[in-house]
Amino acid sequence: MSILHRPRALALCAVAFVIALCSGAPVAQAQSVLRVTTIPEEAATEQVRKFGPIVRYLERALGMKVEFTPVNDYPAAVEALVNRQVDLVWFGGFTHVQAQLRSGGRIIPIAQREEDAQFRSVFIAQTGSGIKSLADLKGRQVSFGSQSSTSGHLMPRNFILEAGLDPERDFKRIAYSGAHDATIASVVSGRVDAAALDITVWRRFIEQKKIDTSRVDVFYTTPPFFNYNWSVHADMPAALRERITKALLALSMDTPEGKEVLTLNRATRYIPTRAENYKGLETAGRSAGLIK
Numbered sequence: 001m002s003i004l005h006r007p008r009a010l011a012l013c014a015v016a017f018v019i020a021l022c023s024g025a026p027v028a029q030a031q032s033v034l035r036v037t038t039i040p041e042e043a044a045t046e047q048v049r050k051f052g053p054i055v056r057y058l059e060r061a062l063g064m065k066v067e068f069t070p071v072n073d074y075p076a077a078v079e080a081l082v083n084r085q086v087d088l089v090w091f092g093g094f095t096h097v098q099a100q101l102r103s104g105g106r107i108i109p110i111a112q113r114e115e116d117a118q119f120r121s122v123f124i125a126q127t128g129s130g131i132k133s134l135a136d137l138k139g140r141q142v143s144f145g146s147q148s149s150t151s152g153h154l155m156p157r158n159f160i161l162e163a164g165l166d167p168e169r170d171f172k173r174i175a176y177s178g179a180h181d182a183t184i185a186s187v188v189s190g191r192v193d194a195a196a197l198d199i200t201v202w203r204r205f206i207e208q209k210k211i212d213t214s215r216v217d218v219f220y221t222t223p224p225f226f227n228y229n230w231s232v233h234a235d236m237p238a239a240l241r242e243r244i245t246k247a248l249l250a251l252s253m254d255t256p257e258g259k260e261v262l263t264l265n266r267a268t269r270y271i272p273t274r275a276e277n278y279k280g281l282e283t284a285g286r287s288a289g290l291i292k
Contacts, residue, residue, distance in 0.1 A: 031087075031240065034058065034066045038090035039077045041149065041198065042181050044070045050264045051090075057261055061247035062240075073178070074148035078102060084233050088244060090265075093119075093227045093281045094150040094290075100275065101282075101291070109229040109275055110241060111248040113267035115200065117277075119227035121151040121159075122202050123220040124187050125194040132219055134163040142167065143175040143186045143195035147290075150227050150281060152180055156196030158284045159222050181205075187216050194219075200266040225284075226277045230270075245272070 036055060038047055047070045059066045069086070071077050074095050080086045082103045091099065091109075093116075099107045125131040131140065137160070145152025153176070160167060167174055175192055177183040180201040186192045188211070202218065205211045230248060232241055248270045252258040262268065285291035 031237070032064060034062065034064055034088060034240075034244075035086040036066060036068045036088045036090075037071050037077055037080055037086045039074050039092055039095050039146075039148075040071060040179060041092070041145070041152070042179050042201070046181070053257070053264060054261045057251070057257055058244070058247060061250070062243055074146045078148070081107065081231065081233055084235060087232060087236060089231050091229055091231050092148070092150040093225070093229070093278050094154045094285060095148050096229055096231055097278050097282045097285060097291070098148060099231065100278075103233070105275075106234040107231050107275075108234055108236075108241065109231045109273045109278070110245045111270040112226075112229040112273040112277075113265065114269050114271050115267060116227045116229065116273075117271070118224040119151060120199045120224055121156050121196050121222045122199045122218045123156065123194055123196050123222075124184070124202070124216055125219050126187065126190070126216050127214065129193055131194050134160055134165065134220055136219075137194055138165060138170045139172050140193040141173040141175065141191075142171050143177050143183055143192040145176065145180050145183050145197060146178050147176055149180075149198075150225075151198040152177075152183060152196060154281065154285055154288065154290060155222060155225050157288045157290070161288060184211065184216070204266065226281065229273050229278075 036051070038051060040047060048068070051068050055066045055068045071080060077089055077091065078095055078099045081089045081099055096107065096109055123134070131137065144156060147153055157167060175186065177186050180197045183195045183197045184205060187195045199221065206213065232244065249272065251261055251270055253262055253268065282291065
């Protein structure tokens, strides 16, 4: 194109841009901020502490601003990704399933911890309570975590049902603490007789000497199941999704940064995952009446 024709071409481009804006037609624009959240399985202060290092890592690895914003409850995390108010969410297996169903299959799991392929829940009680098995929960006050929690409700309820108990019929009272740390506190204080929670949270409490196992301890550990993952919406550009996945899989305990991120997320490393891994949780949810 000659120099004489260039101003006219630029003017035409400008007119086309204005027309696109006025007509509502999409204008390509590179994403500048990656918005991240998590299911609130622990207190908001703990969420911020735990996810701060991974936010800083992703900013460096992706070369873009990353913002972490806690949400109030599990359903809020589901709605945030389904409605594309956030771009990347740390889901439990059941919240991932709920998001898949709410979005019509538009949620893509991209990475999970190695531990999530063989995850477990634990049931705890005061050691002097006389509770030694799931059968002993009959007539007792029992707490779960959030109603949408995989390890704090769905799978514990699933194994209770398999043991021949119906929580609504056989328990004296059912409580929902909302978070795993609150679940532990409810047993320690005696507000409930027993409770179910994420095994990795229980182990962290023991490692940090936040619990006296001579007073409160595990009486039942569930069989393994798939659990947590990092998920994105299918509308995310494939190139960005691949860069995020690559960054997560590159984290290593052999580097100071990787060790900090992985340790805070109670992981040894991240591995690839796929939607099929969580089909069993959907089946369990339907069997337990938690998915209609």
